[in-house]
Amino acid sequence: MNPWSDANDFELGLRALLVRVDLELEKQDRDTFSDLDPNRVPHEHDTRLLFIDELLALLGWDRGIDGNVREEVRLKGETTRFMDYLGVSALSNKAHLLVEAKAWDVPAITARNPSEASEPVSMIVKGLNHIKDQGQEKDCPINKAWDGYLRQVAGYVQVLKESYAHELPRAVLISGEWMAIFLNPVATFLGNPVEKDIVFILRADFFAKAPRIFELLHRSKVTADAPIPLRPAQLSNYIAVDDVRGVYRGVHIVVEKEGSKIYGVQPKLRVFPALHIARKDGAVISVTNGESSFVLSDGYDDEGKPRIEGHIDEIGNAIDGLIAQCSHELSGKLKIDSLSNFPGFKVDRLGRELVRPFPGGGEWLAATGADHHFILPEPRIAACQFHCWSSLHPHRAVRGPVSMPSVSPQCFFPDGQPHHCANQVVLDRREKRCQVHAVDSRVCCQACAYLDQCWKPEEKANLPCGT
Incomplete structure (x- = not known):
């Protein structure tokens, strides 16, 4: 991993992504199955497919089975909540990045009273202080939708901290036209919000602010994963x-x-x-x-x-x-x-x-x-009849003896060797608990370093080894 190369790749990728987004928005036939609407903009799902999914990939956050981003993550607090994206550390599996997506045309934050309008970050702080002071939604100093967004993210941050002991390092509210990045979500949403912990960027400035976005949101920067x-x-x-x-x-x-x-x-x-x-x-x-x-x-x-x-x-x-x-x-x-x-x-x-x-x-x-x-040099119990299939009678493995190293079942120590187990009862009991089952499904538990991790003391006492 080269941080300079990653930053350069992100800038190039972001430039190409913004060009593709502009071209897509100019199309008048994006939706084949609906009436032509030249003024149509992407809804939330389209926004995620068209822009947010691609942006996360550029920032080193991979979706999918083996990825480090989970989608529609269920959080159980007083009520069940679903987070749009949650980036996790590949090393610790802790939450590091929350991304809450909004539809493309959701407007940037505004003041409820136009005469009190100020910079977006200042208005976000005002909205958060109103929420912290137990203010009602009807009295919030910002537009109603944004009051709801801030309360939503605050709820996620609180549940992650109180129920899962995760102090989230980053949170993002994002549409296709703007993004609000929270650099210290716990302090911002649960403590005392300050302007220096919030960054607000409009789409027109996305590319110019690419180095800043990289520093704040790239996976390597947020998680410190090796x-x-x-x-x-x-x-x-x-x-x-x-x-x-x-x-x-x-x-x-x-x-x-x-x-x-x-x-x-x-x-x-x-x-x-x-x-x-x-x-x-x-x-x-x-x-x-x-x-x-x-x-x-x-x-x-x-x-x-x-x-x-x-x-x-x-x-x-x-x-x-x-x-x-x-x-x-x-x-x-x-x-x-x-x-x-x-x-x-x-x-x-x-x-x-x-x-x-x-x-x-x-x-x-x-x-x-x-x-x-x-694998240990030799089993903990020297004499055990269950290394040999032919001596087991009713307890021997139902698939028969493994006379040589095998790929089905996966086995490196064939029948008769002291590291081999041919007892079907033991094989059945350990199937879901064995740490190395995928590596060697027949290795003797007494010859494995994980015996104490796989079996409780009372379970080890009931193993037939050596009898």
Whole structure:
């Protein structure tokens, strides 16, 4: 991510967008299924499609399944509210940008009494002070519609703060003809509004004010999100050693496939060392070393030693090197913390995600805490009959034994090896709770770093392992 390049791309993109908007507005046949109306302007939905969606994309806010913008977000307070757009941090999943859209021809703010008209920002402050003083809508100093808009945004900011503990960094009211940007929404809507915390821009000035819009609303500026993943030399751009909440070992997992559809396809697990650093604001920054990767091989080496042991040693040494690099970049010693203290990649969701998938599938970031790998060198319980399908009788996996590494089911440790689980009862119970199910659906829970995170103490006591 290059801030100078991003700013330049935004200016060029905004210029092109404004040209397209002007051309679209000049068309007299925009609506094929309605009577010709040369004076028609876009309503709210059209405004969003024609302008606001495109503007958000230029500002680094991506809509869609894997995007960082949610639309029509439900907020539950005293009443249920729906926000038009809510931009969230990819690292902490906290709300960072609220955008409330209005139809294209909604007028800019005006004074109820024309003789009391002033600059838009001054009138917004007057309207907010009226609301803060419990003033009635009928007595507001601004036009009725804008009184409603300000009350609406104030309600969103209040619910986000009181019900979700999110102090929103930015809020925007926008049509096609103007935008009002609130730089400190909590203080502005819930405290004492001041003019310096509000920016009002008309469409005629959008391009001239492009650098200002970029600085105030671009995702990188609002969220301080780091790229995912980050190189060690970039680390100090996003965190200082005094802002470190916790440091956790981890791995970047890549599942590759080799072989032939005719003769059989087998998975290959490639692992890169990673380090996850939690900031005090709840964000988790992931640092990796893309120069080092290690392929997990099953079975035993020539000396009869499980290859997994050598693999984990290699990963551990690489992670230790990564820790040293990051400590050097931050000019301070980084101390590894326990996995039980890891805040999770998505702090808002129920439970904690210890393994984060990349869009498109096949790759994950995993936090392992003090462990070097999500797989342990050997199971916690040495003797367990359930590693072997043939010994399970009624409890054995219904799909039969997995005699070699497999892509269906996804499995790297075949039947009979100490890292393999063939007990269907255990496989069924863990299906929705297993952190690494998508990576390896048959790995033994006792050989996984996430045992204590997936199973409660009383549940672990009831596992059949070792009996």
